[in-house]
Amino acid sequence: MSEASSRHKPNDQPALLDTELDHLPLELRWREWMGRVEAVIFAANEPVTRSVLARVVGRNCNLELIIDDIRAELTGRPYELVAVAGGWQHRTKNAFGDVIHAAFGQQGGQGEKELSQSEALVLMCIAYFQPITRGELSSFFGKEVSRDLIGVLRG
Template identity: 80%
Template sequence: MTEARRKDKDQPTLLDTELEHLPPELRWREWMGRVEAVIFAASEPVPREMLVRIVGRNCNLDLIIDDIRAELAGRPYELVSVAGGWQHRTKKAFADAIRAATGQVDMARPLSQSEVLVLMCIAYFQPITRGELTAFFGKEVSRDLIGVLRSHDFIASGPRSPTPGAPYTYVTTKAFLSQFGLDTLRDLPDFEALEDAGLLSKEQLLAGNVALGLGGAGEVDQSED
């Protein structure tokens, strides 16, 4: 192999993103196909910055996504915006059929009510330390409880707190967003609005009289520890 051919082989293939040789309708369909193919092939939500690499400079990515979603309206799977990107997911209505066909059984222990409430507190008030969580609930939040949330990959260590001793704080993860069907933390119900409406308060949290309310696929066990 000549040096020139070797260099050509090592060069990445340049993708024609503008597709100016195609009429507008075919160009749009090609962009739609590319976007859906990349999302379909990915095991994690695909961020916007990855998708803009495969479409034209003047392509409206949000409209592309809308058109793909419209075409999938009657299908058993859909395109969802989650964890800062887009992902194909089967619709919840088909969960039982999938489990029956594959024999899959969810062996993970569901979160207890205490774990749900601590997770909810971290989601709303992050970054927050274990000591601050303990002060909030008026009883110790154990390392074991934190460990359970870590094992589900719902939380991770955040920056160190500026308080004495510089303890680690806790923050939620992309897995948390993905599990509960959230695109960003801005999709959490507004805490102050819920308080003003009388739907949520610290007292309700402490009493355990509040559902998780994060609008997603994860089911939790609301029984007492």
């Protein structure tokens, strides 16, 4: 096995990632873990499970407390961190539904918008395969199904 392949095994953390961060004071270590967890969740196109998050934090890190602290920091923001499908995911708060609809061309109060063919296909797959994640939908269609499209369909 080559040196490069032994360092980057599938589903394994990179050998160079320091998860324990023992050199940092406890408060800075906690902030770094929070940043790592939020970054992984933000970058993912499907809910992120506990086992995935455990790869980027120390053995003694309490992920539930990290999630609680991230949620507290998001208070007042237009998005939140929610538990869904056995993991966590960032979602726009329902209170901003009208804003999202306005941004994507839907005009409120003038009746229902007709779905495009691709929107209708995604909606049919959701109805048929539920529960299904956005990542699974993306795999099914062979291209990314955006969060915005899901937001429009939820409205």
